[in-house]
Every structure is written in structure tokens, then in C-alpha cells.
Amino acid sequence: MIPGGKRLVWPALLVLLAAGIALSLSVGPVRNADAWIILRLRLPRAALAVLAGGSLAVSGCVLQALLRNELATPYTLGISAGAGLAAGSLIIFHPAVPIILSVSAGFGGALAAAFAVWLISRSGGGGDAARILLAGATVNLMGASVLLLFEYFSPASRLVEIVRWMMGDLSAVDSTVPLFILPFALIGASIVAFRTGTLNQLAMGSDLASARGVRVGFERNVLILASSLLAGATVGAVGPVGFVGLIVPHAMRRLSGSDYRTLVPASAVGGMVLLLFADVVSRIVASPAEIPIGIVMALAGGPFFLFLLYRDRRMEE
Amino acid sequence: MSVRYGGSPPVLEGLTFGLDRGEVCAMIGPNGAGKSTLLRGMLDIGPVVEGSISVCGRDSRGLSRLERARLMSFLPQEYNHSSRLTALEIVLLGRHPHRAAWEGDSREDLDTAVEAMVLAGVEHVRGRAFCELSGGERRLVMLASAIAQQPSVLLLDEPGSSLDFRHQADLWNLLHSLGSRGVTVLASTHELNTALRFVDKVLVISAGGMAAFGAPDEVCTPELLGCVFGIPLDVARSPDGGWSVHPSVEAGR
Numbered sequence: 054m055i056p057g058g059k060r061l062v063w064p065a066l067l068v069l070l071a072a073g074i075a076l077s078l079s080v081g082p083v084r085n086a087d088a089w090i091i092l093r094l095r096l097p098r099a100a101l102a103v104l105a106g107g108s109l110a111v112s113g114c115v116l117q118a119l120l121r122n123e124l125a126t127p128y129t130l131g132i133s134a135g136a137g138l139a140a141g142s143l144i145i146f147h148p149a150v151p152i153i154l155s156v157s158a159g160f161g162g163a164l165a166a167a168f169a170v171w172l173i174s175r176s177g178g179g180g181d182a183a184r185i186l187l188a189g190a191t192v193n194l195m196g197a198s199v200l201l202l203f204e205y206f207s208p209a210s211r212l213v214e215i216v217r218w219m220m221g222d223l224s225a226v227d228s229t230v231p232l233f234i235l236p237f238a239l240i241g242a243s244i245v246a247f248r249t250g251t252l253n254q255l256a257m258g259s260d261l262a263s264a265r266g267v268r269v270g271f272e273r274n275v276l277i278l279a280s281s282l283l284a285g286a287t288v289g290a291v292g293p294v295g296f297v298g299l300i301v302p303h304a305m306r307r308l309s310g311s312d313y314r315t316l317v318p319a320s321a322v323g324g325m326v327l328l329l330f331a332d333v334v335s336r337i338v339a340s341p342a343e344i345p346i347g348i349v350m351a352l353a354g355g356p357f358f359l360f361l362l363y364r365d366r367r368m369e370e
Numbered sequence: 371m372s373v374r375y376g377g378s379p380p381v382l383e384g385l386t387f388g389l390d391r392g393e394v395c396a397m398i399g400p401n402g403a404g405k406s407t408l409l410r411g412m413l414d415i416g417p418v419v420e421g422s423i424s425v426c427g428r429d430s431r432g433l434s435r436l437e438r439a440r441l442m443s444f445l446p447q448e449y450n451h452s453s454r455l456t457a458l459e460i461v462l463l464g465r466h467p468h469r470a471a472w473e474g475d476s477r478e479d480l481d482t483a484v485e486a487m488v489l490a491g492v493e494h495v496r497g498r499a500f501c502e503l504s505g506g507e508r509r510l511v512m513l514a515s516a517i518a519q520q521p522s523v524l525l526l527d528e529p530g531s532s533l534d535f536r537h538q539a540d541l542w543n544l545l546h547s548l549g550s551r552g553v554t555v556l557a558s559t560h561e562l563n564t565a566l567r568f569v570d571k572v573l574v575i576s577a578g579g580m581a582a583f584g585a586p587d588e589v590c591t592p593e594l595l596g597c598v599f600g601i602p603l604d605v606a607r608s609p610d611g612g613w614s615v616h617p618s619v620e621a622g623r
Contacts, residue, residue, distance in 0.1 A: 121450050250471035253463055258449040263415035265519065266439035266467040311454040314474065 062309045066322045073329030074099050080333050082341040098223055100231035102328040102346075105223070105291050106301075108238045108283035110324025113298025114305075114317055115245055115280045118252040119273055120182045123306070126298040127163075127284035130189035130277075134196030135166020136288035137219070141200050144215050145207045152290065156233045159289015163281035166192050171277070221294035221347025223332050230290055237286030244279035245317060248272065252313035294347050296354025297324050303361055371421025373404065373411040380578065381407045381417065387573055387583045389556065391426075391522070394549040396565040397558040399575035400599050405558035406447065408575065409525045412556075413444055426522050439467035443519035445512055445526045457503065457511045458496040461487055464518035483518045489547075490514035491540055505532035513541070517548070524548065526557035530564070542568040566590060566613035574598055586613065 077099035078091055086095065109127065116125040116132075127133040139162025140155050147154075173188035204215055245252075251272050254262035259269050284298070301323045302316065309319040328346070335349045372383040381404040389395050397405050411417040414430070423430035425441050433441070443464065453460065461483040462475050469479070487493040492510045495503060500511065509532055516524060524545075530538045538561055545555045546568040556573070559565045566572070572589040574581040576598040582589045592605045595615065602618040 121452075247472050250466060250469075250473065253455075254466055256450060257453060257460075257463065258446065260410065260415055260446040261444070261449050263435070264413050264439060264442070264444035264446070264525075265464070266434075266436035268435060306454060310456075310459075312459055314472065 059309055062319060066319065066326065069326045070322055070329070073326050073333070074103070076333045077102060077329050081336055093228060097228040097231055098332065099329065101223055101234070101291065102332045103325040104231055104234050104238050105287045105294065106297055106324035106326070106328030107321040108234070108241065108287045108324070109294060109297040110301035110320040110327070111242060111245055111317060112280045112284040112287075114302040114313070114320040115252065115276050115283075116298070117302055118256040118313055119276055119280075120186050121256055121258070122182065122186060123303060124299065125186065125189075126295075127280065127288075128193060128293075128295065128298070129186065130280075131166040131170055131192030131196055132163045132189075132281050132284045133288050133293050134193040134200075135162040135164070135169070136160070136281075136285040137293050138162050138196040138200045139165070140289040140292075141215055141218065142203055144218055145203050145211050148211060148214065152227075152230050153233045156230075156237065156286050156289040159287070160237060160282060160285035162196075163285025163288065164278070166196060167277045167281045171274070217345065218292040219347075220345035221292040221350065222345045223291055223328075223335075224343050224345075234286050234290050237282050241279045241282035241286075242321065244275060244282075248276060249314040249317050252276070252317070256313065292345075292347060294328070294350055296350045296358065297327060300354050300358050300361065301327055303358070307361075371411075371419050371423065373407055373417045373419050375407075375417050380420075382411075382575065383579050385421075385580045387580065389554050389571060391554055392549045392552045393570045394545050394555040394568065395557070395571040395573055396562075396569045397556060397573045397575060398560070398562060398565075398598075399558075399581070403575045404578070405575050406527050409444065409527050409556070409558065410446075412525060413438065413442060415444075436467050439519070441521060442523040442525055443516040443521035445516045445524075445529055447527045447531070449512065451501065451508060453500045455500050456497055457492060457500055457507075458483060458487065460500050460511050461496075461515045461518050464515035467519060482520065483514070486514040486518040487511075489517060489544060491537075491544075506534060506537055509533060510537065510541070513544075521553065523554045523556070526555065528558055528560065530559055530561045535564075538564045545569075562590075562595075562615040563613055566615070567611055590615070592618075 078095045081095060083090055113126045116127065116130055117123050136159040139158040143150050143155055143158045169192050170185060170188040173191060174184040204212060207215065251267055254265055254267045255269065255273065263269050302320045305316055305319040305323045309315045331346050331349045331353065335344045335346045338344060371385050372380040374380040399405055407417050411419040412423055430438065462479055465479040465482065484493065487496055490510045490513050492507060492514055495507055500508060503511065509529065513529055530541050533541060542565050545557060549555055566586045569586060571584065572586050573583050574589055574594065581598050582594055590605055590613065592603050595605060596603045604616055604618045606614045608614065
């Protein structure tokens with residue numbers, strides 16, 4: 054049963070997705086692009102925006118359900134910091150590293166951060182949502198600080214590379230990058246897709262979920278693993294791109310409803326649309342130069358999130 | 371059975387009681403006596419139970435988590451009050467044990483959920499966001515969700531908290547009518563005056579164990595309740611079947 058206004062969400066999202074892909078393939082510094090530019094440069098870039106946007110949005114959506122907190126993101130749980138530390142260190146210490154190593158390091162770092170969060174929250178006497186959130190904030194700060202330390206001692210030539218990567222960047226993509234992220238995205242998304250009803254239960258509380266047949270500890274660990282796969286591989290490939298995991302689920306919740314069976318796929322498509330358009334903006338605002346997509350997201354995402362919060366408050370009043 | 375958390379000493383020991391199909395039982399006792407722990411232990415969601423629990427003739431330990439959820443549903447005290455799901459969507463969550471985790475709501479799910487909302491008297495708020503409901507409405511929506519799970523046994527942890535007199539009476543009346551439909555109900559409560567009118571049995575929990583179990587007339591004596599709650603109580607039965615339990619004049623001195 055879908056209430057009237059929500060019926061339009063899916064057609065609108067699919068039209069926006071198609072428009073985003075068309076724009077991504079047609080916009081760039083070269084006005085009359087030939088087939089080579091479109092197929093070898095723009096198509097992989099559009100594919101990467103689709104994979105990264107969908108992955109980050111779904112990852113944020115999952116964490117918001119697990120932590121019962123609409124402000125949770127891959128950053129809050131330290132997943133992005135772990136991925137950033139691992140992939141960033143690789144860039145500092147081993148320049149020109151193959152992309153598959155960078156992606157794998159991102160996933161490994163994300164998983165290590167998630168495990169550290171799990172260990173810290175457990176050692177504190179339990180794994181409830183508030184404890185996990187605090188542990189995540191700690192791991193996030195520690196990961197970011199260690200990466201800063203590495204940057205401080207790294208040669209100036211590497212600093213440019215790492216700083217550029219830290220800004221989040223889709224421009225240096227070749228056709229292999231989306232292919233390397235694809236398995237991570239597919240496995241992560243499949244794990245989540247079969248657990249959307251479970252997310253609904255976990256979002257209501259552990260006791261209630263357990264009493265309705267959910268193996269809470271197991272399912273929570275599997276979903277954190279999926280979230281790490283999605284966010285870790287993305288951060289490893291394109292660097293940390295903020296706000297996607299926060300504002301997309303937040304906006305979709307208002308458009309498609311809060312049922313994770315519809316919210317997760319809507320967030321996936323919403324994330325794809327957002328990064329496609331952000332990438333197009335990053336190419337045209339300072340053309341022929343490009344602005345890193347992380348900066349575009351930070352500049353647009355912050356005010357947009359504030360707008361959502363303001364609108365919520367108005368509606369509550 | 372006895373119930374404990376991990377390696378700690380038992381919270382409750384020496385409990386033996388049985389409820390027939392369709393019986394409604396109020397579990398009473400002072401705060402911290404272990405009522406919630408017993409309910410959670412019966413569902414195997416935290417505390418460890420030693421001994422045996424039989425549900426509908428089946429050993430609870432031999433049941434998978436899902437099988438148990440199809441037999442027993444639970445209304446805990448704590449849940450996410452800030453969910454933006456609508457009241458109907460919250461009730462539909464109770465259908466989880468009866469379908470795959472990714473499946474949508476079937477017509478049968480929807481009918482069952484609406485019927486549960488009508489029973490609980492919250493059909494009129496079906497389209498409203500759960501987080502915008504009053505505390506009492508939320509409680510009744512959660513009760514409807516537990517009913518929509520279509521259990522044989524309903525375990526409720528203080529279902530009447532945050533309900534006004536009318537809704538308390540409606541609630542216990544509803545539990546009584548669920549009993550007539552063959553659902554066994556075990557509910558912890560502090561609303562003795564209202565609950566005792568509608569229940570078949572009373573389980574009294576105190577001092578780490580079971581103080582009494584039986585029909586309200588057998589169990590609810592001033593001596594027993596006064597001893598359990600640590601305060602002199604006046605207990606009286608009215609001609610229309612109602613109960614009055616309140617601190618005696620001596621308690622105020």
C-alpha cells in the first residue's frame with residue numbers, strides 16, 4: 054500500500070537517474086566529444102558515480118537503522134576513517150599503487166575500524182546503539198588523527214596527491230575502477246537487500262527484534278560488514294565523499310517513507326542521482342578546471358541538510 | 371526454573387507455574403523483583419534460564435528463534451519511540467516471523483494488522499507517524515503489533531503504563547477477550563485494581579522467587595501483598611467483582 058504522494062517517488066527517481074547519466078555522458082571540457090571520450094572517460098566516470106553514490110547512501114541507511122539514529126553515517130561509525138587511513142597510507146607510502154590495492158585497502162581499513170568499534174563497545178559492557186555510536190566517534194577521530202600524522206611526516210610531493218584524494222575525486226578514473234568496486238558493491242547490496250525487513254526490526258529495538266525471531270548479534274555484525282564493504286571500497290577508490298550517507302537517506306525518508314524495504318532501494322537510487330549531478334557540477338562550475346566532488350558535496354550538502362532540518366521543524370510546529 | 375544474567379547469581383529461583391490455553395495471568399511484584407527479567411528469559415533474549423519452559427506442549431529450548439516468535443509475542447517496555455513509520459506500518463512489523471525478511475506486506479498481513487488495530491482501538495491513528503502519537507496511543511499500537519504476530523502466548527511488560535483509566539480498562543478487557551480466543555496472556559503490571567478484575571491467575575514475584583501463584587481470590591490477601599510490597603495494604607473485593615488494593619491508613623503514618 055503506497056500513499057498517493059509516494060507513488061511519484063519511483064518514476065521521479067528513475068527519470069532523474071536517466072537524466073543524470075545522460076548529463077554525465079554529455080558534459081565536459083570537450084564540447085563535441087567523440088566516442089572514445091564518451092566510452093573511455095565519461096562512461097566509467099558515470100558508472101563510478103552510480104556505484105559510489107549508491108554504495109555510500111545504502112551504507113548510511115543501514116547504519117542509521119542499526120544505531121537508531123538518523124544522523125549516523127559511515128563517518129560516525131569510523132568506517133570511512135578506517136578506509137581513509139588504510140587507503141591514504143597506501144598512497145603516501147606506496148605511490149602509484151594499483152587501484153585494486155587501494156580499493157581492497159579501503160575495505161580492509163573499513164572492516165578493521167568496524168571491528169575496533171565492535172571491540173570497544175563490547176569491552177564497555179555491551180553493544181547497544183549509544184555505546185557503538187560513541188566507540189565509532191572515537192575510532193573516527195583516531196583514524197583521522199593517525200592519517201594527519203602520516204601526512205605531517207610525508208614528503209611534499211606526496212602531500213599534494215593525498216590532499217587531492219582526501220577531497221574525494223572522480224576525475225582520475227579509468228575504466229577499470231568501476232569494475233574493481235563492482236563486486237564489493239554487489240555483495241554489500243545483496244547482503245542488505247535480503248535484510249531490509251530485518252533492518253525495520255532492528256530499528257525498533259533489540260528486545261523487540263529478538264522476540265520477533267531476529268538473531269540480533271549475528272544480523273548486526275553481517276550488516277556492519279555489508280556497510281563496510283559498500284563504504285570501504287568506495288572510499289578506497291574515490292576518497293572520502295561526505296554527506297551522501299547522511300542526506301540521501303534523510304531526504305528519501307521524507308519522500309518514500311521510513312520502511313527500510315522501500316527506503317534502502319530509494320536511497321540507493323537517490324545516492325546515484327546525487328553523485329551524478331554533483332559530478333556534473335564539479336565539471337562545469339570552474340570549467341575547464343574541475344572541482345573535486347568532495348568539495349561540491351560539502352558545499353551543497355551542508356546547506357541542504359540544514360534546509361531539511363529547518364523544514365522538519367516547521368512541519369513539527 | 372531459575373533465571374540469571376551470565377555468570378551472576380540468579381535473579382529468580384525456584385519458579386514453577388503453568389497457564390492453560392486462554393488463561394490471562396497478571397504478574398505482580400515490587401520494582402526490581404525480576405518481572406521483566408522473567409519475561410525476557412522466557413523468550414531467550416538476554417537472561418539465561420535453567421530448568422524447562424514448555425510452550426503449547428513443545429520444549430522452548432528445542433524451538434528456533436523464528437518458531438518461538440510464531441508462538442510467543444512480546445511487548446517490551448523499551449522500544450524506539452521516535453520511529454517515523456506510520457502506526458499501521460508499526461503494526462505490520464509484527465508480521466515479521468511469518469514472512470521472509472525482504473518480503474512486502476500481503477493482503478493477509480494487511481487484514482491481520484487492521485484487525486489487530488481495531489481490537490486495540492487504534493484503527494483511527496493508522497496513517498499517523500508513530501513518533502507523533504501520545505505515549506498511550508504508542509503503547510496500544512505496540513500492543514496491536516504484538517497481536518498481529520498471531521501468537522499462542524502473549525508476553526507483556528507493563529502494557530498499561532502511560533494509559534489513562536479508560537484505556538487501562540479497555541486494555542485489560544481486550545486481554546481478557548484475547549484469552550477467550552485461546553491466546554494465553556502473561557502480563558507484568560502495577561495496576562492491580564484494574565487488572566485483577568479481568569485475570570484468571572496472578573503470579574506474585576518477590577525476593578528472588580515466586581511468592582504465590584493462583585486465582586486472584588487465593589493470592590490477593592492483605593497479608594501476602596503487604597509482605598511482598600513491604601507496606602501495609604488494604605485489599606477489598608467489591609460486589610461487582612472489582613478489586614481495591616491501596617496502602618492502608620497505617621502506611622501513611
